[in-house]
Amino acid sequence: MKPGKKLFVASLLVAAAAVQSACSANIGATETADASTPVETASPQPPSDKSTDDADTTAEDSSREAESVFPPLGSFDRRDPDFIQYKPCLEMPDDFLEEAGLYDKEMLEGLGEVDGVCSFTAPNEYGDAVFKLQGSRHSFIDYNGISGEISWTETAQGAPILLHRSEYLPDTECQAAIETHRGTLAIAFQSFKGMDQELALDPCEMAQNKLLTVLDLDGKNED
Template sequence: MHLLRKLRHTGILFAAGAILTGCTINIGGESTDSAPESVVPESSIESTDENTDVAAAGDGIEAEPVIPPLGEFDRSDPDYVQYKPCLEIPDDFLEKAGLHGKEMMEGVGEVDGTCTFNAGPEYGTSIFNLQGSRHNHDAFLGISGDVTWDQTSNGDPILLHRSKYLADSECQAAIETERGTFSVSFQSFEYGNENFSFDPCDEAQMKLKTVLELDGKHED
């Protein structure tokens, strides 16, 4: 079944830094409808054949970062522009991170730069999601579920949010950047499958670190 169609059938929507499962959750009393519009450079949405942000290995050209500098952000700043990863990260960069066959999430894909990838045959029916959010780490503390912490090799905090209702199959790893929170989510549809042995937080965390490592923001 088509991944986006499967998401609609399961009633799961990843948006504005929250995982919504069969209900609507507003973070900090604000809905994603009020998210400020971002100005995305034209070069970020052109064909990756012409995108030079990520240089081919061995061509002697240093790759330009595709993820904003890590750190806190102030969305009330008039110069704040929300980061939209799926509109700004070139496809060839995503493929190097093991993210293939990008599918944009309808509606929220344009608002938060959200997209979905098949996690791979080794995971059964499972997906990774990339998204941007204007909500910081503190906002996640108000969402039902468990929160734990990790960090990059440089000490930048990574928040891990494990879904309350799907604790064994859904988790989001999020890191703050100067243009908002960037996160990778892992979700499995292998409900009740005894052969499924992956921890969703481990998978989300590893994929986020892989992306950060490729961008020079983490050392394995």
């Protein structure tokens, strides 16, 4: 990666860190309030009979999850003592990333090793740009307290996808995020076009498309 581009990527990381910090600022108050809320315990349920077909389906689902590259989609509780944050750049195999069109992974110093954040130079058709992959312990609720524009879309199965457009670089930077049982997985797109250049690609569309590509490859965007 060129030195100039490294500076831009570093800037992207600073922005990402700002998002993380803004989310973290809400965590203390939220978790303190949550701690005082009684926890409801589900009533015991009587055992149900399982047919052979049900057993086979369960076995197939378990096998599918065992082969998955990242955790099942859905909400998570970072306060659970068994919660382990997902770090995609450290846990996703390089061959899987390359199949998704993410080549030449570069771990970001410090933040990359701690939180598993990495960047990839985008193919030529995207112009001078990068994709960034990261995991986070922050839920969608935490994003309500950060600057920028938030919009929503969803997977083929209806799982919500959050799109966060940068406040300072709305025309060139956006991230698409989805919640998993081990935290939020996000893919960001950033273009390095000059101030006098017009970007033909919408950054949120680029980020969303790449996230959907990853979900498709892992079987998590099926009808």
